[in-house]
Amino acid sequence: MKFNSILWVAAMGVLGAGCSNLEHSRDLGNPKVSATTIAQQVCSLCHGIDGNSVSPNFPRLSGQTPEYLVGQLEKFRGHQRLDPPGFEYMWGLSRDLTDEQIKGLADYFAKQAPAQNAAIDAQQLAAGKVIFENGVPSKEAPPCLACHGPKAQGLAAFPRLAGQHQDYLVKQLHVFRETEGRPDTPMKQITHLLSQQEMEAVAGYLQAFPIE
Template identity: 40%
Template structure:
């Protein structure tokens, strides 16, 4: 083989190798990114150091001023933590809460995943309805909605027993009724803007209807 033939063979091999490497890189780029795995030990530490004062270390808060987080969907909790943070472009947070904005801003994305997974892994303590007189109305709204007001059944999104759907719809079974009432008011008043359907539904409910359905949800199991 002469020198020219050898040079051509070397060039040909280099081109083939380069193409192979390029295809490999493209294939790697096309592979889906695996979500970060939660570190429950780190999540427990964050819960104990940062969250426990309001939500309790196991997520079973002791009063309606703060929601129960035990058993809540991890994906939903991560989303809500991100919604407390200021949005890109200087836009305000989708959930306006100065206290939670400070805590959420101090957490990395991985820390949010860790602490959310920790609370999701905890067993929620059951709640109960407190006003027997409003249970029938709350049950009707939960199961069938209010047709003449355009209010859909709560069960359609949150489930017949209030277990919810990860990411989109939170677990409301056993949640403090005072907290649910406060959130429906927040949707009405525009201090919570991270769910347009809920904002519209809240505007169609009277104060009595809000209290009835929130109390009913507290007793779901």
Template identity: 40%
Template sequence: MNRLCKSLMVLEIAVAAGLSVVAAQASAADPAKPDVNRGQAIATQVCASCHGADGNSTGGAYPKLAGQHPEYLVKELKDFKPQPGGKPPARNNPIMAGIAGALSDQDMVNVAAYFAAQAPKPGFAHNKATVPLGQQIYRGGIADKGVPACAACHGPTGQGIPSQYPRLSGQWSDYVVAQLTAFQQGPGARNNNDAMHAIASKLTDSEMKAVADYVAGLH
């Protein structure tokens, strides 16, 4: 009986030790929880000059990041880095390549969480004449070109879907046009979304400008 008890005790200790190792490995594999304070420090020191300290950039050359989905921000930051297998970055931007390259995965999680927690400032459409066309494309697409409605993925009010589709509500129209153009070009410009490449390739310059201006005032 004593031998049996001792054997069971040894087995229990071994199992407990094994479970501890597995738990430690799982914990190491999982990303740590976001540190918003650390994210704010990165935003202030690195991102503020272009995107604003609170993620509300002051002009269309740089996107508004406030209120953006954190999972999407992390994905895009990683896309500025060279890809596995020696492939070039999925998004070609020398400035952002340098910035993203200096950030660890945890830094990305932290700064994305900080920007996601900030309140986005509303935007406005500026070209009244093109609002009907922009609204038609955003809400109904262009059937004869096979262009789906933007709202199908980005939501009726432009809030997007976390980790998959970005928030567009209030985004600068100049920035949206620039990204649609980059999607048209694909490799060498922006090659990280096949669906958007196919969609943007079917839009004329005037259609891109119309939907981008509509998005700017969407809320």
């Protein structure tokens, strides 16, 4: 028993040392912890260490525009994003982030190389491509590329969509259309013009968008 007690005390000492090491810290309340450490030790658990999340429950952040990431993290921190994943996951995680940490996180993920995502069937791909490039003229729905760029690469505060998970995009389109969970965006008006089938098609096209 005495030997086991010594081992337990030693193990606790090692864990304590690890937690106090700023390069391996998960202390989101410590302004001295670098954004890179936070990205690799905390954000990576859901989004992947390079921002290429595997699960469609979590958006891909790799190659995202820094302006968009800063804006969203500030909204999470200020409790302005009310969609369920926002307050369930991100409100607490972002609560104590400093402006410098937020900027650093945005820069970290913006610099990560996007990876090719899964393909979809050819028919849906073709339909989604038309919507992305031309919109739905009969409904006066504008083309996605007008705001998100011809390669869906994102333009400043308008996010990168290329390579994003289809399921995640469809869920967000419903948040825009049916709730006030994501304010300050023109997407509410646009999503009211799209059918479920059109949402799934364009989201699928964006998921399979070729990474250059």
